[in-house]
Amino acid sequence: MVGASLAGLSAARSLRKRGYDGRLVVIGDELHRPYDRPPLSKEFLAGTLGEADLVLETDGEDLQAEWLLGIRATGLDRSERAVRLADGREVRADGVVIATGAAARMLPGAEGLAGVHTLRTLDDARALRDELARGGRLVVIGGGFIGAEVASTAHALGLDVTVVEVAPTPLAGPLGETMGGIVSALHADHGVRLLCGVGVKGLSGERRVDAVLLEDGRSIPADIVVVGVGARPCVDWLEGSGVELDNGVKCGADGRTSLAGVVAVGDCANWYDPRAGAHHRVEHWTGARERPDAAVTTLLAGGVVEPGVPRPPYFWSDQYGVKIQFAGHAAGADSVTVEEGAPGDRNVLAVYRRAGHPVAVLGMNQPRLFMRWRKQLAAATS
């Protein structure tokens, strides 16, 4: 198991549940045991959850695994099926699960400037939480989900917050233009400035950041900057291994890679989605929790099991007290209809359709109806 976050832990659990009783080695580049990342931008950052609350393993859980933590995998030897580690060790295996996740993108040239943060790991979140506690002016670069959640949390903590988004509408990729606009209107509802359609030219400051410089010439004063401009899959270590890479590890619909005995799961894995007829690298928590079971089944069966069609991708986000839920693929839709609620009230159930058939559903504070539609979506497209 290369990767010790949710996808790696879920794969380890599935292996044991499915009767694998051999040696199990879990390799992780962070020092921490598996922890839950969604609260890092929300309750943990706000200080309402502590580190003990993030632990993913349950009390007394023992997977009979050897944990090699704080050590990075640097290569995969296909002939020996061995994982090379940064300290020179090698771990040979009958099967390898690649679950190395993704890393937050940084602005070029921003490294080393104090007050500039990305948010991906527990260590990132600790550092940002400590800075936010001192208050001041926060500029969030990127109006995606991480950026929006950080803005929401920081606003609640009393900071003066500005969000800068290069696209004309934030969240247009995952939610489409119309609903992206409605969801990102939450910022203005709460007095958080949202600047759209303008890129960032750079950051100013000597040792510590003091402003974000925009391409239109404006300068936004900042005590703290959070860069939320997406993540790239951590697959550099697989270059030359024979594992086919294409926007992460290219996988079949069951997690199999181009090498026998090697599967990939989680944020680093670009799975074929039979619903969409295309590969999709899904960075959702639910994908990292659900897909390892299919991948492990493939691994244990030697690649002869045809797994069922997975449920449509699902994710959630909490911003300014509003529960946002989304399932399916917005990209293929040709219409979006508000079926319930009113956008102005930030209380909406919207259905995305293609040629009259539902392909995605969005809820804002509509968990009950959202579940009904999410089930329908799964039934309609399975």
Add this chain to the structure above:
Amino acid sequence: MIPACRLADLPRGEAFRLDIDPPVSVFHTDDGEVFAIDDTCTHQDASLADGWLEGCEVECPLHASKFDLRTGAVDAPPAKLPVRTHEVVVEDGMIYVRVSTDAPNLPPCVASRLAGGPA
């Protein structure tokens, strides 16, 4: 015992929420069995009656934690603590629930609200 609803009014695959404090949900599985568990997810404030019922398992509508209806055990994270299970009796077509006397595992936000603290 608390009367919940008539069995005939609860189709298979559906749930009925009993608005007591804390709320309890009665599930009618596709196989025709009836179970009662605490309605509130132990991870965060969400109603399991609104969840995804599959076999003897319900998935929380928000963060996809799964609970076994028979034992209350956590089958999938992020929840770590079980929900309470409650005895169900069906008499003359009516579903009754005998609420457990164990302490419930309420999520932190709900627990503090019930204790009169900030939500």
